[in-house]
Amino acid sequence: xxxxxxxxxxxxxxxxxxxxxxxxxxxxxxxxxxxxxxxxxxxxxxxxxxxxxxxxxxxxxxxxxxxxxxxxxxxxxxxxxxxxxxxxxxxxxxxxxxxxxxxxxxxxxxxxxxxxxxxxxxxxxxxxxxxxxxxxxxxxxxxxxxxxxxxxxxxxxxxxxxxxxxxxxxxxxxxxxxxxxxxxxxxxxxxxxxxxxxxxxxxxxxxxxxxxxxxxxxxxxxxxxxxxxxxxxxxxxxxxxxxxxxxxxxxxxxxxxxxxxxxxxxxxxxxxxxxxxxxxxxxxxxxxxxxxxxxxxxxxxxxxxxxxxxxxxxxxxxxxxxxxxxxxxxxxxxxxxxxxxxxxxxxxxxxxxxxxxx
Numbered sequence: 001x002x003x004x005x006x007x008x009x010x011x012x013x014x015x016x017x018x019x020x021x022x023x024x025x026x027x028x029x030x031x032x033x034x035x036x037x038x039x040x041x042x043x044x045x046x047x048x049x050x051x052x053x054x055x056x057x058x059x060x061x062x063x064x065x066x067x068x069x070x071x072x073x074x075x076x077x078x079x080x081x082x083x084x085x086x087x088x089x090x091x092x093x094x095x096x097x098x099x100x101x102x103x104x105x106x107x108x109x110x111x112x113x114x115x116x117x118x119x120x121x122x123x124x125x126x127x128x129x130x131x132x133x134x135x136x137x138x139x140x141x142x143x144x145x146x147x148x149x150x151x152x153x154x155x156x157x158x159x160x161x162x163x164x165x166x167x168x169x170x171x172x173x174x175x176x177x178x179x180x181x182x183x184x185x186x187x188x189x190x191x192x193x194x195x196x197x198x199x200x201x202x203x204x205x206x207x208x209x210x211x212x213x214x215x216x217x218x219x220x221x222x223x224x225x226x227x228x229x230x231x232x233x234x235x236x237x238x239x240x241x242x243x244x245x246x247x248x249x250x251x252x253x254x255x256x257x258x259x260x261x262x263x264x265x266x267x268x269x270x271x272x273x274x275x276x277x278x279x280x281x282x283x284x285x286x287x288x289x290x291x292x293x294x295x296x297x298x299x300x301x302x303x304x305x306x307x308x309x310x311x312x313x314x315x316x317x318x319x320x321x322x323x324x325x326x327x328x329x330x331x332x333x334x335x336x337x338x339x340x341x342x343x344x345x346x347x348x349x350x351x352x353x354x355x356x357x358x
Contacts, residue, residue: 009037010124015098017120018090022046023104024053030108032057034118041090046082063089075343078336083229085238087209092341097217098127102264103210109171109265112192122262123166123213126196130160131256133201141196141258164219164250167259168211169193170266175208177236177283178276181269196260201251204293207243211264214246218255220345221305222246224337227330234285234326235278241330244293249308252298281324288323292316306338313338 017035019025020043028035032055040060044052048064068089069076079089084103091099100120109117129143135157142149142158149158174189199205214223222245225238250257296315302308313334320327 010121010128011098012037014096015039015100015120015124016041016090016094016096018043018087018094018099018101019104020045020084020087020090020101021052021104022050025055025104026053027104027107028055028058031102033116034108034120038120039096041094043086043090045084045086063093071344072340075336075340078224078227078333078340080225080228080232080238081230083232083235083238084209085225085228088223088225088242088337091216091220091223092344094216097215098124098213099216099220099223100213101209102212105267106170106210107265107267109263111194111263117262117264119168119211119262119264120213123168126166126258126261127163127213127215129163131163131198131258132157132160133198133251133256134161136198136200140260141198144196161254161256162215162218163258164215164255165207165246165257166213167205167207167257168213168262168264169260170208170211171263173266173269175206175210175266178272178279179283181272181275185269185272192263193260196258199247199257199259204244204247204290205257205259207239207246209239209242210266211262212239219246219250219305221338221341222249222309224309224334227326227333232326233324234281236275237279237282237286240282240286244289245309245312248293248296248298248312249305252302252308253305281326285323289320292319306342309338310335 016039018041022045025042036057040058042052042054042060042062044062044064048066052062054060065081068079072079080086087101100123111117132142135154137153138150139147141147170189171192172188174187176184209225223242226241228235228238247257296312298308298311302311313331316327316334317331321331
């Protein structure tokens, strides 16, 4: 009996996988059954003369610092160096509707039954189903199989809104800051919670960039991971910064963000003393940053992500510039990022009718 052809992977031609790295990508062998049909964008950090090896059989393009400088010219200053924040260059050069980004120390996890988890497939399901930021459903995601809206949930809100971001989680090494790592060096996350939920409107969350998917067409221009790493006074807050920005903008534009499934296996803990050095300013500053983002309001005239982001940069300069001069520099980089994004991703022109009118 002839074998049925394998089903076409979801969004095969509409999604890029972005991986920042400084090392050979042997970890892809484990992901081969899930990633091989997709196009990879690899952003090589650190020394551009080093050769990064990618296992055979993957469709990929690889960019190093020389490529970033060549493509962006003076605007390359907005892309971090010697920090995984460089991954956002991959978001900028992608031409696909969706992005999945993963770190090279993230392996395939198993669910409680022992089955390997196809993290990418679950992210796609999250992104293709609506979110419910305006009213919390106590059964979590009502669009999952076997779930629905509970009694008392307004029918007018059951259609949901577009999902901009799918935030996945991690088994094994938790995503802790350095002080928590230091006091809990042996702690491992073994809890597999079979749930997806929408982060409510008006609520911020700490976004981890190591297992993350998003609708690039919706929220891409705001997915800037800031100025981190080499030459900057802060590191390990790149994904946090992007998370706070995209949440404020998604709330303003009426989109949703999901968190929960899928899990990956985070294989190794980074050095807490090195992390503390990188995070010190961030841990100190976040006590000012969170109230800032909680109080941000965007004018109704801001109807695109780019407009929202430029407005946000002005408020960063006006209010956070008083906290430290770094935020003046970051606000300028936010504007440079948007300019570079629009250069590489020009808005589609309106179709012209024969008489020359739109």
